[in-house]
Amino acid sequence: MFGYQGWFACPGDGSPLGAWAHWFHRGEAANAASLRVDMWPDVSELDADERCPTPLTLPDGRTADVYSAYHPRTVDRHFRWMREYDLAGVFLQRFTVHLDDPAMLRFRDAVAGNVRSAAESHGRVFAIMYDISGHPRESLVDAVKRDWVYAVDTLRITESSRYLRHRGRPLLAIWGFGFQDRSPTPDQAAELIDFFKNNPDSRYQVTLLGGVPARWRTLTRDSQNDPRWARVYRSFDVVSPWTVGRFSDLPEIDEFYATEVAKDLVETRRLGIEYLPVVFPGFSWHNMNPTAAINRIPRRGGRFYWRQVERALQAGNTMLYGAMFDEMDEGTAMFKVAASRRDGPAEVPLVTLDIDGEMLPSDWYLRLARQAQKKLRSSAKTSVSRE
Numbered sequence: 001m002f003g004y005q006g007w008f009a010c011p012g013d014g015s016p017l018g019a020w021a022h023w024f025h026r027g028e029a030a031n032a033a034s035l036r037v038d039m040w041p042d043v044s045e046l047d048a049d050e051r052c053p054t055p056l057t058l059p060d061g062r063t064a065d066v067y068s069a070y071h072p073r074t075v076d077r078h079f080r081w082m083r084e085y086d087l088a089g090v091f092l093q094r095f096t097v098h099l100d101d102p103a104m105l106r107f108r109d110a111v112a113g114n115v116r117s118a119a120e121s122h123g124r125v126f127a128i129m130y131d132i133s134g135h136p137r138e139s140l141v142d143a144v145k146r147d148w149v150y151a152v153d154t155l156r157i158t159e160s161s162r163y164l165r166h167r168g169r170p171l172l173a174i175w176g177f178g179f180q181d182r183s184p185t186p187d188q189a190a191e192l193i194d195f196f197k198n199n200p201d202s203r204y205q206v207t208l209l210g211g212v213p214a215r216w217r218t219l220t221r222d223s224q225n226d227p228r229w230a231r232v233y234r235s236f237d238v239v240s241p242w243t244v245g246r247f248s249d250l251p252e253i254d255e256f257y258a259t260e261v262a263k264d265l266v267e268t269r270r271l272g273i274e275y276l277p278v279v280f281p282g283f284s285w286h287n288m289n290p291t292a293a294i295n296r297i298p299r300r301g302g303r304f305y306w307r308q309v310e311r312a313l314q315a316g317n318t319m320l321y322g323a324m325f326d327e328m329d330e331g332t333a334m335f336k337v338a339a340s341r342r343d344g345p346a347e348v349p350l351v352t353l354d355i356d357g358e359m360l361p362s363d364w365y366l367r368l369a370r371q372a373q374k375k376l377r378s379s380a381k382t383s384v385s386r387e
Helices: 072-084 102-121 137-153 184-195 230-231 252-273 300-314 364-386
Strands: 002-005 052-055 062-066 089-095 125-131 169-175 207-214 236-241
Touching: 052 137, 062 300, 072 089, 072 102, 089 102, 102 125, 125 137, 125 207, 184 207, 184 230, 236 252, 252 300
Parallel strands: 002 089, 089 125, 125 169, 169 207, 207 236
Antiparallel strands: 052 062
């Protein structure tokens, strides 16, 4: 399963936002100085009416185009790629901050509708992942409860034949509790977990996945150290420690899996909860944070991603979270992106697939993900046969 941000918008896309979203810094004129993404999408397959022209130009002088997730045909194309590369589906990120803004709510609802239709058309699955980043502490619990009731009763999202179910219930994820830079308290997290797992109305009950800090088990480093978080983390049905940025080369991957993941798995198996490791292709957020180096965690032609897949499967994991399908702000996108400098704007620094000195096709990471899916299925079959 991939994370799917679905947060890109542009002027003229017909959305209620009516402005650039995530391609350029909010409230600033669109230009090279305000760009906030470190990767560029491959738009060669998009129809003319799906493309959003930017003020930037390709090296050959043509306009550099992007896309909007508000356009249903574009999202459908993304899910067609998932089908073509035999990928299961996505966790649609539903950011809780700004959902009280009517325009933002309409935009996110439209993207959710696009994802649902595309998943149903192409036989993929999807589930909602609430990301609580940036949400004010005092309103978080009520906002999430209210939105889930709205999603179930008004959007009727869980009635889709392709909404992912696990352990007999719809699967729902909450990402962000317990991180050092997030404000919600353990008590708030516990209240929401109880709401989702023990709701007296079965319509709102879910199997709950927690996107938690990488050091959730020891309450160190990226995790807050309040001892109450230990109980919160262990209250999820599935835990998914966030590993993006927690290692940056192959030896560090090996060390992390030996010292952290191995012990995580011992703990989750003892508790009877499930474990969803995060694998990512690389990382870069220079255009969001100009003091950060471009290509901060190099992809190494796919070797960085593949080492994580190997270590995750060797540890006995039965599922993977690919971060992310369409995340270009932080340079973790796995879908079709600019393969070389001639495919992206000339005016800005970007991570194109040739940045590490290897020529790769724009769909290289979809190909790798397909191979990861094959290995995952093979590993699962071997495990079942042994049992």
